[in-house]
Amino acid sequence: MWRPRADNGPMPLLRPASAPPPRYRSLEVAEVEPVAERAVSIAFDVAADDLADYLRYAAGQYVTLDLTIEGERVRQSYSLWTPPARARAERRLRIAVAEVAGGRMSPWLVSHVCAGDRIRVLPPRGEFTYAAQPGPARHVVIAGGSGITPVLAIMAEVLDADPATEVDLVLANRTRGSSVLRAEVTALAKESGGRLRVTDVLSREVSPGARHGRIDEELLDELVGTGCDTVAGWWLCGPEGLLALAEAWLSERGVRPDRVHRERFTTTGPVDPRPPVDTPR
Numbered sequence: 674m675w676r677p678r679a680d681n682g683p684m685p686l687l688r689p690a691s692a693p694p695p696r697y698r699s700l701e702v703a704e705v706e707p708v709a710e711r712a713v714s715i716a717f718d719v720a721a722d723d724l725a726d727y728l729r730y731a732a733g734q735y736v737t738l739d740l741t742i743e744g745e746r747v748r749q750s751y752s753l754w755t756p757p758a759r760a761r762a763e764r765r766l767r768i769a770v771a772e773v774a775g776g777r778m779s780p781w782l783v784s785h786v787c788a789g790d791r792i793r794v795l796p797p798r799g800e801f802t803y804a805a806q807p808g809p810a811r812h813v814v815i816a817g818g819s820g821i822t823p824v825l826a827i828m829a830e831v832l833d834a835d836p837a838t839e840v841d842l843v844l845a846n847r848t849r850g851s852s853v854l855r856a857e858v859t860a861l862a863k864e865s866g867g868r869l870r871v872t873d874v875l876s877r878e879v880s881p882g883a884r885h886g887r888i889d890e891e892l893l894d895e896l897v898g899t900g901c902d903t904v905a906g907w908w909l910c911g912p913e914g915l916l917a918l919a920e921a922w923l924s925e926r927g928v929r930p931d932r933v934h935r936e937r938f939t940t941t942g943p944v945d946p947r948p949p950v951d952t953p954r
């Protein structure tokens with residue numbers, strides 16, 4: 674896993690009430706790399722005068738892309754998968770996009786976007802974020818498919834917060850090959866020295882070291898059911914069915930709602946009530 678050489682410290686996240694509303698800027702694609710079957714990581718260079726707006730984000734936040742594809746204007750959101758310190762050191766934002774068959778934007782991004790392209794991007798926002806707490810803690814992450822993207826950044830920050838903090842990741846995918854950013858997860862687990870424990874759950878492949886099937890109550894009981902009340906943060910991101918199952922399981926076990934964080938990829942809630950300013954640059 675990449676580590677920053679130097680970090681100039683966190684940037685303030687809150688936008689003052691008097692600040693102008695967020696605006697789309699045209700960012701240059703610096704790099705496109707495959708991160709699973711039919712999934713790519715896209716890195717955007719952030720120009721010097723956009724640094725504060727784009728690199729002042731919290732792990733777990735997302736950017737919104739605005740593209741015109743075959744004459745249709747499409748806007749979709751994609752979570753940032755690198756921790757903010759890495760983004761600031763590289764001056765790059767990195768998203769990961771998994772193709773949704775029949776979708777308007779994701780197939781285009783996976784198949785056509787290239788280094789040198791320019792895409793209109795709204796600065797990062799979102800409330801699925803981790804605020805570092807002092808002292809060791811245990812966190813549990815339940816993710817599926819492209820839902821690994823925001824939690825990868827969150828897990829890196831959580832593990833960095835205290836050398837005794839531990840994370841259990843239960844990761845659902847169809848097959849190993851479709852597991853988005855799996856190499857990055859492996860690198861983070863290795864770097865954590867055993868503090869990040871990963872269980873792969875594969876629905877369409879029998880593979881050594883992975884559970885076969887879907888995440889259900891029994892599996893959650895077995896993997897993360899012990900000491901539920903001592904878990905500092907539960908992080909859920911993935912398909913709607915997985916979130917519903919995990920939320921019901923947590924509720925049955927009386928887990929405090931303020932410890933449960935979830936990101937839904939199907940709807941975008943307005944985080945900043947002011948609409949973005951629509952000025953191409």
Ligand SMILES: Cc1cc2nc3c(=O)[nH]c(=O)nc-3n(C[C@H](O)[C@H](O)[C@H](O)COP(=O)(O)OP(=O)(O)OC[C@H]3O[C@@H](n4cnc5c(N)ncnc54)[C@H](O)[C@@H]3O)c2cc1C
Nearest residue numbers: 749750751752769770771773776777778779819822938940
């Ligand atoms: C806050 C937020 C963060 C997100 N982060 C990521 C991310 O990091 N990586 C990523 O790949 N995607 C992410 N998404 C999902 C992404 O914004 C798009 O919804 C997705 O890429 C599909 O867009 P599309 O234009 O290709 O499909 P659309 O044209 O919007 O949809 C085509 C069909 O696919 C269905 N569909 C839409 N989205 C999904 C989905 N996620 N899974 C299954 N079916 C779907 C629709 O109901 C529709 O039937 C995020 C969404 C939100 C709201």
